Amino acid sequence: MMPKIQELINQAQDRYLATDELGLMESYISSLPDRLQLYKLIRDREIDILQAVANQVPAELANVTDEELESGIKNLILVLRYSSMAMLLNDENFLKQRLLNWLEGIMSMRDMRRLNETLYKLLNQELKKQFSSTQLLLIQPLITAAQVTLIY
Amino acid sequence: MISVAALIKENRIPSNFFDYNAYVKGDLEIGLLENRRGDRLIAVPDTLISSLYAGLAKETGQASRLVLFNCGKWWGKNFYTRFTESLEEYYSQSLAEMDMITFIQSLKECWLTHGWGKFEFDPQHQAQGFILVKTYNSPYVQVIAGNTLPTGYLEAGILTSFFTRLTGRELLAVQTTCESLGASYNTYIIGLPERLQIVDSFLAEGLAHETILQRVLK
Numbered sequence: 330m331m332p333k334i335q336e337l338i339n340q341a342q343d344r345y346l347a348t349d350e351l352g353l354m355e356s357y358i359s360s361l362p363d364r365l366q367l368y369k370l371i372r373d374r375e376i377d378i379l380q381a382v383a384n385q386v387p388a389e390l391a392n393v394t395d396e397e398l399e400s401g402i403k404n405l406i407l408v409l410r411y412s413s414m415a416m417l418l419n420d421e422n423f424l425k426q427r428l429l430n431w432l433e434g435i436m437s438m439r440d441m442r443r444l445n446e447t448l449y450k451l452l453n454q455e456l457k458k459q460f461s462s463t464q465l466l467l468i469q470p471l472i473t474a475a476q477v478t479l480i481y
Numbered sequence: 482m483i484s485v486a487a488l489i490k491e492n493r494i495p496s497n498f499f500d501y502n503a504y505v506k507g508d509l510e511i512g513l514l515e516n517r518r519g520d521r522l523i524a525v526p527d528t529l530i531s532s533l534y535a536g537l538a539k540e541t542g543q544a545s546r547l548v549l550f551n552c553g554k555w556w557g558k559n560f561y562t563r564f565t566e567s568l569e570e571y572y573s574q575s576l577a578e579m580d581m582i583t584f585i586q587s588l589k590e591c592w593l594t595h596g597w598g599k600f601e602f603d604p605q606h607q608a609q610g611f612i613l614v615k616t617y618n619s620p621y622v623q624v625i626a627g628n629t630l631p632t633g634y635l636e637a638g639i640l641t642s643f644f645t646r647l648t649g650r651e652l653l654a655v656q657t658t659c660e661s662l663g664a665s666y667n668t669y670i671i672g673l674p675e676r677l678q679i680v681d682s683f684l685a686e687g688l689a690h691e692t693i694l695q696r697v698l699k
Contacts, residue, residue, distance in 0.1 A: 431497040
């Protein structure tokens with residue numbers, strides 16, 4: 330959405346926006362209160378969510394070292410932070426270009442696949458517990474994008 | 482049991498220092514483009530690079546290759562210092578503590594963000610003492626009419642001193658494929674000079690990269 334709006338903004342040099350173009354802006358702007366609210370919730374619950382994920386990992390994967398888990402959780406913190414910002418901006422590319430390209434490079438050289446599969450499964454469970462289904466609609470596609478890019 | 486609160490105590494988890502959007506800044510009002518540390522950035526016009534090459538060739542003839550290679554070496558020495566300083570500062574880690582993956586990935590991103598093209602690192606032959614680097618869309622290789630040798634002297638120079646400083650051993654980078662000669666990327670073999678000096682004569686014979694690599698690996 331955001332790149333489209335940016336395009337519209339750039340039209341100022343040529344013309345006024347048409348009604349359907351303004352509609353695009355309007356629908357984004359009217360979705361902002363929900364986005365802001367969810368953003369604040371994730372921000373305030375960041376530690377709870379990720380601590381819950383971290384606590385459950387040893388039961389699922391007995392042989393993961395603390396060092397591996399810390400590195401996996403750090404990447405997950407980044408994914409959740411960038412996903413939240415991408416959700417606020419309604420711009421999946423923000424997440425892809427600014428974080429996933431980087432993480433993909435870092436992870437392709439490390440064998441973190443099993444740990445990551447578990448981390449994302451647990452994160453998704455935790456998000457379901459914490460947020461309403463309408464809130465999940467906003468954030469889940471981004472987490473899934475990260476999961477797909479980084480694991481498969 | 483790990484503590485997430487402790488992990489984010491400083492509240493900042495570093496990711497990609499060279500992220501284009503965060504890296505390129507500037508105050509165009511006063512005429513400056515800067516990186517995120519405040520070091521000046523400038524865009525070098527393509528025509529300036531070809532003019533430098535043409536001027537050097539005219540003034541110094543055959544020696545221009547060596548001049549460019551040495552310029553690259555100077556550049557590489559300073560580049561290494563700046564690059565490692567930036568990373569150490571950003572990750573709050575000394576180079577020795579940093580893992581190789583983060584280091585190499587940062588180097589790729591650095592290359593890309595500065596507009597020097599795509600950088601690939603191939604450690605396949607590391608056990609035999611060679612590292613391969615590939616660059617794509619390099620601004621520093623130029624088509625020279627009638628030339629049959631690779632022309633990435635600047636890049637060969639920068640890689641020579643970068644990897645020399647990184648490993649603490651005298652290394653040499655030699656170019657075996659070149660975009661200016663129709664290859665889809667530039668390949669540099671990096672290793673000990675005594676094992677690679679012979680590559681120049683292989684190139685003069687017109688040998689292809691694969692053949693050269695096989696011969697130096699022996």
